[in-house]
Amino acid sequence: MKKKILFIIFLLFFASRALAASVFVETPGNVKAGETFSALIKADTDEISINSINVVLSYDKDLLVFSGYKEDGLIKLWVDPPREENGKIYFGGIIPGGVTGVYDPRQEGLGAIPLIRLLFTGKAAGSANFFITESLLLKNDGKGSLLTHTQKGATLTIRENPNPTEEKIADRNPPFPFDIEIVESSLFSRTPTLLIFDTSDSDSGIKSYEIRVGGRDWQEAKSPAPVSRGIFSREISIRAYDFYGNFQEASIIVPGIFSTKLLLTIFILILSGILGYKVLKSKT
Amino acid sequence: MANNFFKKTVLFVAASIFFIASSVLAQAPVTETVTISAEVSGAAPPPPVEGGGGGGVNIPKTAVRFSGEAYPGATVSILKEGNLATAVLADSLGKFSATLEEKYDSTILYTLFAHDIAGEKSVLINYPIAVYSGFLTHLSGIRFAPTILSDLAQAKREEYLTLHGYSLPGKNLETVVSGEDEAQKKTFTLSSGQDGYYKIVLPLQGFPKGEYTAHVNYLADARISKLLKFSIGDVNIPSLELIKNIPGDCNADNVINLVDFSVLAFWYGKENPPRCVDTNNDGIINLVDFSILAFWWTG
Numbered sequence: 001m002k003k004k005i006l007f008i009i010f011l012l013f014f015a016s017r018a019l020a021a022s023v024f025v026e027t028p029g030n031v032k033a034g035e036t037f038s039a040l041i042k043a044d045t046d047e048i049s050i051n052s053i054n055v056v057l058s059y060d061k062d063l064l065v066f067s068g069y070k071e072d073g074l075i076k077l078w079v080d081p082p083r084e085e086n087g088k089i090y091f092g093g094i095i096p097g098g099v100t101g102v103y104d105p106r107q108e109g110l111g112a113i114p115l116i117r118l119l120f121t122g123k124a125a126g127s128a129n130f131f132i133t134e135s136l137l138l139k140n141d142g143k144g145s146l147l148t149h150t151q152k153g154a155t156l157t158i159r160e161n162p163n164p165t166e167e168k169i170a171d172r173n174p175p176f177p178f179d180i181e182i183v184e185s186s187l188f189s190r191t192p193t194l195l196i197f198d199t200s201d202s203d204s205g206i207k208s209y210e211i212r213v214g215g216r217d218w219q220e221a222k223s224p225a226p227v228s229r230g231i232f233s234r235e236i237s238i239r240a241y242d243f244y245g246n247f248q249e250a251s252i253i254v255p256g257i258f259s260t261k262l263l264l265t266i267f268i269l270i271l272s273g274i275l276g277y278k279v280l281k282s283k284t
Numbered sequence: 285m286a287n288n289f290f291k292k293t294v295l296f297v298a299a300s301i302f303f304i305a306s307s308v309l310a311q312a313p314v315t316e317t318v319t320i321s322a323e324v325s326g327a328a329p330p331p332p333v334e335g336g337g338g339g340g341v342n343i344p345k346t347a348v349r350f351s352g353e354a355y356p357g358a359t360v361s362i363l364k365e366g367n368l369a370t371a372v373l374a375d376s377l378g379k380f381s382a383t384l385e386e387k388y389d390s391t392i393l394y395t396l397f398a399h400d401i402a403g404e405k406s407v408l409i410n411y412p413i414a415v416y417s418g419f420l421t422h423l424s425g426i427r428f429a430p431t432i433l434s435d436l437a438q439a440k441r442e443e444y445l446t447l448h449g450y451s452l453p454g455k456n457l458e459t460v461v462s463g464e465d466e467a468q469k470k471t472f473t474l475s476s477g478q479d480g481y482y483k484i485v486l487p488l489q490g491f492p493k494g495e496y497t498a499h500v501n502y503l504a505d506a507r508i509s510k511l512l513k514f515s516i517g518d519v520n521i522p523s524l525e526l527i528k529n530i531p532g533d534c535n536a537d538n539v540i541n542l543v544d545f546s547v548l549a550f551w552y553g554k555e556n557p558p559r560c561v562d563t564n565n566d567g568i569i570n571l572v573d574f575s576i577l578a579f580w581w582t583g
Binding site for chain 2: 051052054072074076077079092094095096097098099101102103104105106107111113114136138139140141142143144181183186189190191192194196223224226
């Protein structure tokens with residue numbers, strides 16, 4: 001019997017070593033109601049290079065409000081930009097070239113990879129939980145192999161705040177200026193002409209984008225946005241909104257099928273034809 | 285009683301040996317042995333004082349130094365948060381060193397890559413580094429995997445494929461050819477010359493027709509070169525510099541960057557994607573396709 005117990009303990013120990021990689025949440029431990037704090041999502045890959053991450057985090061929506069995010073993690077390109085839906089935060093992205101961990105001279109071995117810093121505000125006193133309900137870590141091996149890992153949530157204590165107004169932090173800065181790039185569709189390509197845009201916001205992150213084509217209404221958009229080529233060139237504007245409603249706008253002129261030069265050339269040719277015809281007619 | 289204790293001890297020792305052996309095997313082969321250190325840096329010269337007089341306060345310099353090995357005469361580029369910060373030349377032995385001055389405490393993502401003397405680019409290596417104000421942080425032992433090129437995009441069955449590129453001088457290398465089936469995997473060993481150049485003619489006898497990849501790495505080093513795609517068919521088709529057949533490179537410009545990412549993102553979750561964006565040919569665009577794109581990223 002003792003042998004069996006010893007063997008099981010050994011197996012459990014070995015299994016825990018085999019699943020050394022993990023995705024976990026770091027929180028301050030306790031905050032005051034009304035205070036905005038960050039929950040840092042990190043990945044410890046056991047020194048295996050990863051390049052793609054997808055995470056779903058659930059939180060106590062009765063006690064917490066999602067207030068945005070900071071892009072000081074290592075995910076540089078968003079496949080699924082951070083968004084909130086019914087008490088869950090979804091995000092996914094890639095790290096081109098992959099990364100194994102953080103090199104820190106004050107730490108032995110590699111440190112965990114900071115993925116994203118999510119911002120929450122405490123609504124009421126209580127014990128709030130964070131759970132990672134889904135997570136994918138893909139190895140940087142050219143095949144997108146799965147990295148087996150564990151998931152660890154966190155618990156946070158929200159204390160009563162005797163002076164609730166003092167903790168209010170508002171983001172008053174708009175997102176950073178940005179450019180719009182056009183990726184033209186080639187003749188036989190099934191991919192349409194695309195508009196690419198991306199920016200960041202230092203205080204609360206980008207919540208959404210809106211697009212306006214010509215003088216039409218603003219509509220929700222995401223990059224890349226397919227755009228059809230009109231007959232004439234037109235102005236397209238994009239607005240990037242942060243979580244506090246501040247926005248940054250960028251515009252681009254998308255050339256039409258008929259450019260001004262082409263129209264001018266056609267006009268000159270028609271005019272020349274008419275004049276030539278009249279000259280010939282007058283001679284006869 | 286003593287016998288029982290002996291058995292337990294034997295069991296415990298056997299388990300310990302198994303565990304240690306498993307751990308060692310799980311870790312081999314190793315990637316480069318990078319070491320990181322930080323020392324209080326020499327003081328930066330005091331800033332010039334307008335109007336003369338008075339002494340400046342010596343502020344310790346904050347900097348990050350990278351050192352390691354690429355290829356003889358290689359150009360090593362260092363990007364800071366995606367933007368080119370500096371480029372240095374490696375010496376005739378392939379050794380390089382570069383120092384970047386920094387200002388603040390922060391975790392900074394540095395990306396390194398090297399071009400060999402023929403202009404071929406290495407894979408990207410990312411180093412997120414915790415930088416401390418007033419310290420010189422030194423990341424040493426960096427080693428790039430060799431570069432790789434082939435003479436054929438498609439090789440005739442039962443004939444030969446030549447791989448070549450640059451590595452450190454006089455090193456033992458191995459090249460691995462892999463097919464769609466695990467059984468179609470063969471490893472060949474070779475050595476680089478004193479100028480770092482290597483060339484190997486691979487006999488393709490025994491390989492059936494199909495799609496293959498090849499890569500090169502230093503012996504017992506997990507870091508591999510770029511994956512090179514080729515096929516085995518009925519005729520030899522030369523490998524053209526202009527078309528490298530990189531997965532996800534829909535605009536065929538031989539670079540994988542934001543444009544390719546955006547095209548892939550457009551097809552993300554959509555049915556019936558074009559073949560060029562479906563990097564693993566499974567008919568769906570999901571995170572795996574983005575992972576393959578991120579692996580091939582050139583920027």
